[in-house]
Amino acid sequence: MTDSALIALNDLRAKRGSFTLTIPKWSVSPGEVIGLVGPNGAGKTTLLEILSGLLSPADGDVKVLDRDPWTSPVEVRSALGFMSDDMPIFALRINKLLKTVSGYYETWDRDLVETLLERFKLDPRLHVSRLSKGQATRIRLVLAMGFRPRLLLLDEPASGLDLAGRHTLLESVLDVVRDPARSVIISSHLLQDVERISDRLLVLDRGGVVTEGSTDELVGDGRTLEEALIAWGAAG
Amino acid sequence: MRAIAKHWSIQLRLTLSSLFATAVLLFCALSSLFFWPGIIDSSGAIEGINVGDEGIGGAAIYLLWVLTWSMMAGLLVPGQVFGGKPHELFSVRALPTLPIGPRARVVGDVLVVLTFVVVVRLPFLAAGIGPSEMFGFEQAPVVDESFRSRFLIDGAMGTLLVLPALLIWASPARNLQVWFVKPLFLLGLLLAFMTLGFLATPLRLAATCAGLSALCLFSVNREPRLPSLWNRSVGSSASRWRPGLRPMRRFRRDLWLKPLPLAATIVAIEAVLLAADGIFDLSRYHLFYGASSLNIGMGFSFLAFRPMANNLIAAGLSAASGSRPSDFRAAWAVLPLRSESVMRGVYLHGVVSGLFLWLTVLATNLTNTWIKTGALRLEDFDGDPGGRLLLPLVAAIPCLAGGLTSAAVGDAFRGWLCLGAGIGVFVGNVVCLVNKVPWQAHGALLLALALVGGLPPLVHLRGRTARAGGTG
Numbered sequence: 001m002t003d004s005a006l007i008a009l010n011d012l013r014a015k016r017g018s019f020t021l022t023i024p025k026w027s028v029s030p031g032e033v034i035g036l037v038g039p040n041g042a043g044k045t046t047l048l049e050i051l052s053g054l055l056s057p058a059d060g061d062v063k064v065l066d067r068d069p070w071t072s073p074v075e076v077r078s079a080l081g082f083m084s085d086d087m088p089i090f091a092l093r094i095n096k097l098l099k100t101v102s103g104y105y106e107t108w109d110r111d112l113v114e115t116l117l118e119r120f121k122l123d124p125r126l127h128v129s130r131l132s133k134g135q136a137t138r139i140r141l142v143l144a145m146g147f148r149p150r151l152l153l154l155d156e157p158a159s160g161l162d163l164a165g166r167h168t169l170l171e172s173v174l175d176v177v178r179d180p181a182r183s184v185i186i187s188s189h190l191l192q193d194v195e196r197i198s199d200r201l202l203v204l205d206r207g208g209v210v211t212e213g214s215t216d217e218l219v220g221d222g223r224t225l226e227e228a229l230i231a232w233g234a235a236g
Numbered sequence: 237m238r239a240i241a242k243h244w245s246i247q248l249r250l251t252l253s254s255l256f257a258t259a260v261l262l263f264c265a266l267s268s269l270f271f272w273p274g275i276i277d278s279s280g281a282i283e284g285i286n287v288g289d290e291g292i293g294g295a296a297i298y299l300l301w302v303l304t305w306s307m308m309a310g311l312l313v314p315g316q317v318f319g320g321k322p323h324e325l326f327s328v329r330a331l332p333t334l335p336i337g338p339r340a341r342v343v344g345d346v347l348v349v350l351t352f353v354v355v356v357r358l359p360f361l362a363a364g365i366g367p368s369e370m371f372g373f374e375q376a377p378v379v380d381e382s383f384r385s386r387f388l389i390d391g392a393m394g395t396l397l398v399l400p401a402l403l404i405w406a407s408p409a410r411n412l413q414v415w416f417v418k419p420l421f422l423l424g425l426l427l428a429f430m431t432l433g434f435l436a437t438p439l440r441l442a443a444t445c446a447g448l449s450a451l452c453l454f455s456v457n458r459e460p461r462l463p464s465l466w467n468r469s470v471g472s473s474a475s476r477w478r479p480g481l482r483p484m485r486r487f488r489r490d491l492w493l494k495p496l497p498l499a500a501t502i503v504a505i506e507a508v509l510l511a512a513d514g515i516f517d518l519s520r521y522h523l524f525y526g527a528s529s530l531n532i533g534m535g536f537s538f539l540a541f542r543p544m545a546n547n548l549i550a551a552g553l554s555a556a557s558g559s560r561p562s563d564f565r566a567a568w569a570v571l572p573l574r575s576e577s578v579m580r581g582v583y584l585h586g587v588v589s590g591l592f593l594w595l596t597v598l599a600t601n602l603t604n605t606w607i608k609t610g611a612l613r614l615e616d617f618d619g620d621p622g623g624r625l626l627l628p629l630v631a632a633i634p635c636l637a638g639g640l641t642s643a644a645v646g647d648a649f650r651g652w653l654c655l656g657a658g659i660g661v662f663v664g665n666v667v668c669l670v671n672k673v674p675w676q677a678h679g680a681l682l683l684a685l686a687l688v689g690g691l692p693p694l695v696h697l698r699g700r701t702a703r704a705g706g707t708g
Contacts, residue, residue, distance in 0.1 A: 074573060
């Protein structure tokens with residue numbers, strides 16, 4: 001862990017009902033794309049919610065952008081974009097939704113939002129309640145990326161997206177990390193996508209860390225991430 | 237008819253399987269024994285609802301209660317919808333593919349409610365004495381030979397009067413606001429018909445209410461509607477934005493400024509109505525009260541339920557896996573704001589919007605009386621002192637704030653508690669006035685109801701506590 005780490009976890013323990021997530025030590029440096037993989041119930045969403053200050057850990061040290069996301073949610077979320085396919089959004093027309101949300105971020109980038117809307121083929125006049133599942137995922141991505149967050153957390157971002165949508169998503173994620181000060185954590189069951197863009201992997205299963213390290217090292221020797229997960233016993 | 241009967245029996249069993257739904261429906265049915273528009277006058281003669289004799293004040297109270305209890309019943313019987321598109325929450329029923337038409341389904345739901353009314357009234361019919369005598373509100377019970385026939389006629393006519401209200405609440409609507417506003421239009425129509433004498437005889441009342449019921453059923457549309465004008469309007473093709481501020485500063489601005497245009501519109505409409513009443517004497521036809529009630533009711537629906545100009549009820553939010561009661565809090569959760577700040581904002585919005593609507597009602601009443609009589613005092617519909625009726629309703633404001641907060645966090649228990657306390661304030665106020673309860677007891681009851689509705693949701697306004705063992 002370095003001083004400039006965007007995320008630093010030490011002896012994290014989080015409980016959600018009978019489920020417990022335990023991560024002894026983990027950090028994320030600027031400029032990295034982290035793939036978060038594991039079967040259902042591994043603890044991926046729990047970890048992302050702790051990092052975004054939506055859930056309080058039971059124990060341990062959590063630092064996101066040098067702050068505790070639970071006690072300083074305003075400061076952390078001003079520079080952290082969180083997207084989940086299950087996240088409710090305000091039922092407004094897209095352009096009004098963007099206008100509403102933009103007022104909360106001093107770093108809102110109007111040009112970037114225009115580009116993303118065009119890239120994701122979203123009509124700003126559409127009402128959110130009329131969007132298809134894939135379109136709703138796209139607008140959630142625009143909201144999470146529109147203020148150029150230093151840290152972007154994506155929980156199943158490809159849910160409901162067609163092939164073109166997934167391609168655009170990956171392009172946009174790579175655009176984010178062209179800026180070496182920013183990082184992305186992507187949690188997805190689409191292992192090919194994760195493998196393609198991740199610099200490092202964190203593999204979770206039943207609330208514990210199975211393995212962690214560089215994607216090239218973990219998924220080498222001609223095997224795919226899917227094969228590696230099966231080998232680690234973390235395929236569900 | 238078979239489909240209606242089948243749906244009725246299934247829904248009745250479903251309702252009876254829920255202790256809560258059964259208790260509320262029984263309460264509603266029992267209340268109908270006392271708040272039932274009187275068709276039989278004190279001499280025992282059968283007549284309709286006549287504004288001239290009874291005065292619109294008393295009739296309006298009955299009608300308001302008819303609308304209120306039928307809302308509760310209409311909410312409970314069709315059951316909650318889970319899954320599906322959130323915006324369809326008020327436009328579809330659970331399992332829309334059941335082999336029953338939408339109108340038959342609405343009728344079946346309404347018959348379940350009326351079943352409770354009939355069951356509650358049967359013992360009185362059998363005993364041959366009225367509820368007031370049975371509960372000891374009147375002197376010694378007097379067995380009257382004609383009671384049963386009068387009680388039956390009264391029940392049948394009252395059922396006809398309630399029927400349109402029940403049908404309209406049980407009917408699906410495009411969204412929450414429309415679901416609220418449709419019954420207000422019905423109330424306006426009933427008041428207008430009452431004024432014009434359409435309810436003055438049993439025959440006229442039956443014909444009018446049957447017509448209104450048919451209209452309500454006709455409005456249940458199974459076909460998808462055309463997109464609304466708002467959605468068809470061409471807005472800016474470019475994305476819109478506004479300058480970013482420090483998050484809490486922006487939040488405070490949105491909290492105070494966003495509801496302002498609507499609040500100003502409500503006041504402006506009231507001012508126009510007052511001016512029109514002063515010039516054309518709308519009160520003579522009770523149109524002023526109807527229009528003013530509609531304006532305030534719409535204000536309640538569109539202003540109070542939209543803190544920071546965002547829909548509070550889950551139907552107004554969109555989540556991939558359908559709507560959930562806590563969607564409002566979840567939608568705000570990822571913005572750089574503390575969750576408790578948002579909830580405090582919602583509570584404050586409830587207090588301020590409730591206070592605003594209450595003050596608007598008082599100001600309208602005062603101004604109207606002043607224009608008419610030159611005296612600055614509160615009057616009710618009949619020209620009697622209205623302060624006793626209107627002033628105590630301030631107790632409903634904490635219930636509104638608590639209810640909004642409970643809805644925002646998805647706390648069903650406290651939400652129902654607030655709704656019950658709020659309705660209790662309105663009903664308790666009228667009951668105390670009718671029974672001339674001493675003002676100390678009257679005030680204590682309303683204060684207790686305000687505390688029951690307003691205090692429990694405060695638990696959601698608490699700040700985040702430092703986590704155990706956390707060192708960050």
